Amino acid sequence: MSEVLIIGGGFAGVWSAVAAVGQRRAAGVPESDMRVTLVSAGDDLVIRPRLYEADPERMRLSLDRVLGPIGVARVAATITGIDTQNREVSGVARDGTSMALPYHRLVLATGSHVVRPSLPGAEHLFDIDTLAGAAAMEAHLQRLPSRPATEGRFTVVVVGAGFTGIEIATELGWRLRAIAGETDPVRVVLVDRNENVGHELGEGPRPQILEALNELGVERRLGVSLQSVTPEGARLSDGSEIAAATVIWTAGMVASPLTAQVPAPRDSLGRLAVDDFLRVVGVPGVYAAGDTAAPRVEEGQTVMQSCQYAIPQGHFAGVNAAADLLGTKQTVFAPPAYVTCLDLGPAGAVLTTGWNRKVVATREDAKNVKQMINAELIYPPIDDAEAILAWALEAPTLPFM
Numbered sequence: 198m199s200e201v202l203i204i205g206g207g208f209a210g211v212w213s214a215v216a217a218v219g220q221r222r223a224a225g226v227p228e229s230d231m232r233v234t235l236v237s238a239g240d241d242l243v244i245r246p247r248l249y250e251a252d253p254e255r256m257r258l259s260l261d262r263v264l265g266p267i268g269v270a271r272v273a274a275t276i277t278g279i280d281t282q283n284r285e286v287s288g289v290a291r292d293g294t295s296m297a298l299p300y301h302r303l304v305l306a307t308g309s310h311v312v313r314p315s316l317p318g319a320e321h322l323f324d325i326d327t328l329a330g331a332a333a334m335e336a337h338l339q340r341l342p343s344r345p346a347t348e349g350r351f352t353v354v355v356v357g358a359g360f361t362g363i364e365i366a367t368e369l370g371w372r373l374r375a376i377a378g379e380t381d382p383v384r385v386v387l388v389d390r391n392e393n394v395g396h397e398l399g400e401g402p403r404p405q406i407l408e409a410l411n412e413l414g415v416e417r418r419l420g421v422s423l424q425s426v427t428p429e430g431a432r433l434s435d436g437s438e439i440a441a442a443t444v445i446w447t448a449g450m451v452a453s454p455l456t457a458q459v460p461a462p463r464d465s466l467g468r469l470a471v472d473d474f475l476r477v478v479g480v481p482g483v484y485a486a487g488d489t490a491a492p493r494v495e496e497g498q499t500v501m502q503s504c505q506y507a508i509p510q511g512h513f514a515g516v517n518a519a520a521d522l523l524g525t526k527q528t529v530f531a532p533p534a535y536v537t538c539l540d541l542g543p544a545g546a547v548l549t550t551g552w553n554r555k556v557v558a559t560r561e562d563a564k565n566v567k568q569m570i571n572a573e574l575i576y577p578p579i580d581d582a583e584a585i586l587a588w589a590l591e592a593p594t595l596p597f598m
Contacts, residue, residue: 199231199522202298203515204276204286204455205306206237206260207245208504209487211577212511213304213518214269219589220519231522234270235260236288236298243328246504247571249365249540251372253331258576266582267589272298276307279458281480302482302518305469306511307453309488309502313446318426322356322446325365334445338376341442347429349440351377351384354431356423357448358389359397360539363406365445367542370413385415386439388431389448390422395539401554402539402547409544450502452489459483464491466502473529475514482521486514492530496552504575506532512589538567 201217203210214235221231241257248256264271274296278287287297311326313319323334344350351373355366366387373383387394387410394417395406410417421433423444430440452467461477462470468491470478475490477483487507491499500506509532517527538548546563549556558566578584 198229199301200299201231201233201302201304201515201518201522202286202300203233203235203304203306204237205304205308205453205487205489206235206239206242207306207308207487208242208507208575209306209308209489209511209514210235210237210304211242211260211263212508213306213484213486213515214264215267215577215585215589216512216515217304217519218267218269219586220516220525221523222586223590224519224523224525226523228268231519232270233268233519234272234298235264236272236274236276236286238273238275240273241328242577244571244575245327246575248325248328248331249361249368250571251335251368253325253328253335256331257328258579262579263577263585266580267585272296276455279303279305279455281459281483284482300482302484302522304484304486304514304518305453305455305459305477305489306486306507306514307455307489308507309450309452309466311446312449312451314423314448316423316425321426321428322444324446325361334443337443338372341376342378344442346381347440347442349384349430350442351381352386352439352441353384353443353445354386354388354439354441355445355447356388356431357446358387358391358394358417358419359447360395360537362387362389362447363395363410364540364542365447366415367409367413367540367544369542370415371543384441385413386418386441387415388418388421388423388433390420390434392420394419398537398539399554402537402549402556405547405556405559406539406541409541409547412544413542450488452502456485456489459485464499466491468502474517474527475510475530476517484514484518486510490514494532495534498535498552500532501535505536508575509533538563538570540564540567
């Protein structure tokens with residue numbers, strides 16, 4: 198029996214598994230001839246793009262409701278090693294026992310993680326990078342009214358004025374107000390070492406972002422970095438201090454450390470070099486998808502680490518890994534055109550197209566798009582095998598972000 202092994206239960210991994218099964222079914226090959234297995238430490242597909250929202254515990258979907266109906270084998274384990282020469286991965290099961298899993302084709306889709314800083318008091322930082330992190334922050338916020346009524350009790354400092362930092366900063370005002378009540382002062386401060394908000398988003402949407410921050414009363418401290426943290430506040434590189442019971446870190450992402458175990462070129466974010474079919478360059482039998490891969494797309498750009506690209510990468514990697522084993526034609530990776538849809542909390546959203554990020558919708562019009570994406574487009578079908586397989590055979594063509 199041939200084995201397509203997928204490591205990672207996020208968007209890229211799930212889409213890879215489903216697409217591989219769809220490719221096998223389309224070729225008329227029985228499951229007994231080609232098995233698809235997904236390995237993940239958790240039991241859920243975490244809807245990571247939504248972890249800036251309130252009640253993060255609901256931002257997950259059981260993997261078994263997507264993979265089970267179509268016969269994808271699921272292994273609950275943490276992978277710790279990849280041996281590309283012997284085509285085997287090693288890991289640790291939940292009961293602590295070691296395991297080794299062989300493969301004929303491997304899809305590495307273990308995602309990325311936020312780079313937490315090494316600075317005094319870093320243990321006091323919150324993040325929304327994982328479901329556990331977002332849930333811990335939510336629980337902390339809900340406990341704030343029980344703390345002594347000191348300065349900064351309902352002040353949040355968000356470090357990093359990029360995509361994630363802007364979304365959580367614009368979301369927090371109303372959440373803090375609901376927790377604090379009508380009388381206590383509420384304050385959100387956005388800190389970034391760059392001189393501009395949304396540095397990597399460019400000039401296109403910046404006027405709309407600044408308008409929203411002003412409307413929502415989000416303060417900015419730009420051109421400075423975080424120097425230290427205590428449970429009572431943050432100290433910045435210019436020597437100033439902000440009294441705050443909550444400091445959230447959102448700056449910087451790198452690929453899963455498992456990419457270092459694949460003998461191939463990697464970029465500055467740790468992402469593996471892949472060809473047009475998402476095959477890892479120079480490593481036979483290995484594909485990469487999502488935040489672990491760095492394929493080139495239109496206008497000579499490299500994909501962003503985002504759900505928008507993880508979903509189509511997962512689809513094409515799964516299709517091509519299966520096609521490789523089946524001896525059928527592979528498909529060139531061709532994602533939808535680049536778009537961004539940035540949530541701005543009660544101030545709506547801003548939707549842009551292209552790498553120059555031309556603004557095409559703002560306020561409620563853009564917010565409606567964002568809500569459709571967050572509530573519908575990034576969710577796979579569940580429980581119904583035929584619906585899941587029909588969906589698996591269609592390359593994503595709508596803008597995801």
